[in-house]
Amino acid sequence: MSVGEWKIGSIKLPFSEAFRITLENIKKRFVRAAITTASIILGIAFMVSILMMAQIQQSATGAIEGIRAYQYWLLFISLLVSGVGITNSMLIAVAERYKEIGTMKCLGALDKHILTFFLLESSIIGGLGGILGYVVGIIAGVIYGVTQFGMDAVVKALVSPGLLGFNIPAVISLLLASTILAIFLSIVASLYPAYYAAKLNPADALRYEI
Amino acid sequence: MRYEYTVETEDLAKYYYMGRYVVKALDGVNIRIRRGEYVSIMGPSGSGKTTLFNMIGGLDRPTRGRVYIDEVDISKLDAYELAWLRNRKIGYVFQTFNLIPVLTALENVMLPMIFAGVPREERIKRATELLQRVGLGDRLHHKPTELSGGQQQRVAIARALANDPAIVLADEPTGNLDLHTGLEIINLMRTLNKEKGVTIVTATHDLKMIDVSDRIIYLRDGKVQRIETRAEVSAEYEE
Numbered sequence: 001m002s003v004g005e006w007k008i009g010s011i012k013l014p015f016s017e018a019f020r021i022t023l024e025n026i027k028k029r030f031v032r033a034a035i036t037t038a039s040i041i042l043g044i045a046f047m048v049s050i051l052m053m054a055q056i057q058q059s060a061t062g063a064i065e066g067i068r069a070y071q072y073w074l075l076f077i078s079l080l081v082s083g084v085g086i087t088n089s090m091l092i093a094v095a096e097r098y099k100e101i102g103t104m105k106c107l108g109a110l111d112k113h114i115l116t117f118f119l120l121e122s123s124i125i126g127g128l129g130g131i132l133g134y135v136v137g138i139i140a141g142v143i144y145g146v147t148q149f150g151m152d153a154v155v156k157a158l159v160s161p162g163l164l165g166f167n168i169p170a171v172i173s174l175l176l177a178s179t180i181l182a183i184f185l186s187i188v189a190s191l192y193p194a195y196y197a198a199k200l201n202p203a204d205a206l207r208y209e210i
Numbered sequence: 211m212r213y214e215y216t217v218e219t220e221d222l223a224k225y226y227y228m229g230r231y232v233v234k235a236l237d238g239v240n241i242r243i244r245r246g247e248y249v250s251i252m253g254p255s256g257s258g259k260t261t262l263f264n265m266i267g268g269l270d271r272p273t274r275g276r277v278y279i280d281e282v283d284i285s286k287l288d289a290y291e292l293a294w295l296r297n298r299k300i301g302y303v304f305q306t307f308n309l310i311p312v313l314t315a316l317e318n319v320m321l322p323m324i325f326a327g328v329p330r331e332e333r334i335k336r337a338t339e340l341l342q343r344v345g346l347g348d349r350l351h352h353k354p355t356e357l358s359g360g361q362q363q364r365v366a367i368a369r370a371l372a373n374d375p376a377i378v379l380a381d382e383p384t385g386n387l388d389l390h391t392g393l394e395i396i397n398l399m400r401t402l403n404k405e406k407g408v409t410i411v412t413a414t415h416d417l418k419m420i421d422v423s424d425r426i427i428y429l430r431d432g433k434v435q436r437i438e439t440r441a442e443v444s445a446e447y448e449e
Contacts, residue, residue: 005213006282008294012327024312103308106269107369108297108325110290202296203270206304207260 013113022120029093033125036089040129040186041136043082044178047075048137049144052157055170056145059160060153079185086189090122094197101197102205111198118194119187126186127179134178138171213280216376216409217243217266222275223432224261235261237432238275243411245376248403248422251413253429259413262429263381266411267300268292280376297325301370301408303399305382307362309354315341315365316350322372340368344398360391367398371408378402380412384419396422 026033054067094101101114145154159169166173219241226233236258243249251259264270265277268284277284279299287295296302309318319337328336341350344364354362363383370378380399384392400422403410412419420426420443428435 005280006299008291009298010327011290011293011297011325013325017324021310021312028312099306099308100310102269103302103304103310104321105293106267106296106300106302106308107322108293110293113325201270203264206269206308 039085044133045136049140052141060149090193098208105202114198122190130179130182218278250423303380305385
C-alpha cells in the first residue's frame with residue numbers, strides 16, 4: 001500500500017504482548033475483576049451442583065429422573081443474570097479507560113486491537129470463573145451426595161460417563177462444560193462493551209475526564 | 211524524499227452542532243509549518259487550539275478543508291492508514307501525560323514500536339536510548355505512578371519520538387507542571403527539535419514557550435489572528 005510518497009506498512013499487535021498487557025490490566029483492577037469473576041463463579045457453581053445432584057441421585061437410586069424443566073429454567077436465569085453482570089462490569093471497565101483507549105489509538109492501535117484487549121480480558125476472567133465455579137459446584141454436589149446417599153454413590157456418580165452426552169467421566173465433562181460455557185458467556189456479554197470501546201473516536205476518548 | 215512543509219492546512223474548519231447552535235471551533239484556518247520548525251499555537255481556552263491539534267494529528271475529521279502531512283491529504287486516508295500515520299508520522303504529548311498506567315516507562319516507550327513491528331531486541335535498545343536521552347536512564351522499570359509529573363512528561367516525550375516521527379504534537383505539555391519543571395520540558399523539546407530535526411507543534415498558553423518557538427500562531431475564535439516570528443516577538447518586548 002502506498003499513499004503519495006508514503007509506503008504504508010503494517011500495524012501489529014503480537015498475541016503475547018496483548019496477553020501480557022491484559023494480565024497487567026486485570027492485576028491493576030483486581031477488585032473489579034474479582035467481583036466479575038464471582039458473578040461467573042455463582043452461575044457456573046449453580047449449574048454444576050444441579051447436574052451433579054441429578055447424577056448422584058440417578059446412580060444411587062437407579063431412577064432415570066434427570067433434571068426437571070423448572071431446574072433448566074432456573075439455570076438459564078442464573079446464567080443470564082451472571083451475563084448481565086459481566087456486561088455491566090465491562091462497560092464500567094471501558095468508561096474507566098476512555099483516556100487509555102484514546103492514547104492507544106494515538107500510538108497506532110487499530111480498532112481490532114482494542115477489541116482484542118477487552119475480549120481477552122473477559123475470556124481470562126470467564127475461564128477463571130468457570131474453573132472456580134466448577135470447584136465450588138462439585139463441592140456443593142459432593143456435600144449433598146454424601147449426606148443423602150453416602151460416599152459410594154458420589155464416587156460412582158463422579159466417574160460414570162454419559163453426563164451431557166460425553167463419553168467421559170462426569171468430573172471431566174463437567175469441568176470442560178463449565179470452562180467452555182463460562183468463556184463463551186463472558187465473551188458474548190462483553191461483545192457490546194468491547195465493540196463500543198473499539199469504535200470510540202480518539203479525539204472524543206481523549207477529551208473524557210473521570 | 212524531503213518535503214518543504216510538514217504540515218499544511220487549507221481552509222480548515224470544524225463545526226460542532228449543539229441542537230440549534232453551531233459552535234465554530236475552527237473556521238477557515240490556513241497554516242503552513244516547515245520541516246524542522248518549532249511552532250507554538252497560542253490562544254485563550256476555547257480558541258480552537260485542541261481542535262486544531264486533533265485535526266493535524268488525524269484524531270478527528272474536519273467539517274471542511276484539508277490537512278496535509280508531508281504533502282499527503284490525510285482526509286483521504288482510511289482507518290488503517292490513519293492508524294499508521296499516528297503510529298509512524300506523528301508523536302503525541304498531552305497535558306495529562308497519558309502514559310499507560312499498567313506499563314513501566316520502558317514498556318510505554320516500546321508500545322508504539324510494538325505496533326510498528328520493531329523486533330524485541332531493537333525495541334529495548336531504542337527505548338532505553340530514548341529514555342536515557344530525556345534523562346530517565348535510571349527510571350526504566352518504574353510505573354507512571356512511581357514517577358513525578360515532570361518525569362512522566364519526559365517518558366511521554368520519549369514515547370512520542372519512538373518511531374522517529376515527522377512531527378511531535380504537544381497539547382499544553384506544561385499545563386500540569388510547575389514553572390521550573392515546565393521550563394525543563396520546554397528546553398528538552400527545543401533541544402530534541404534541534405538535535406533530531408523533528409518538527410514540533412505545541413498548543414499552549416504558556417508564555418515561556420515563546421522564547422523557544424520559531425513562530426507563534428495566535429488563534430482566536432477559531433481563526434488565525436496573526437502569525438509572528440520570534441524576532442518580531444522579541445522586538446515587541448524591547449519596544
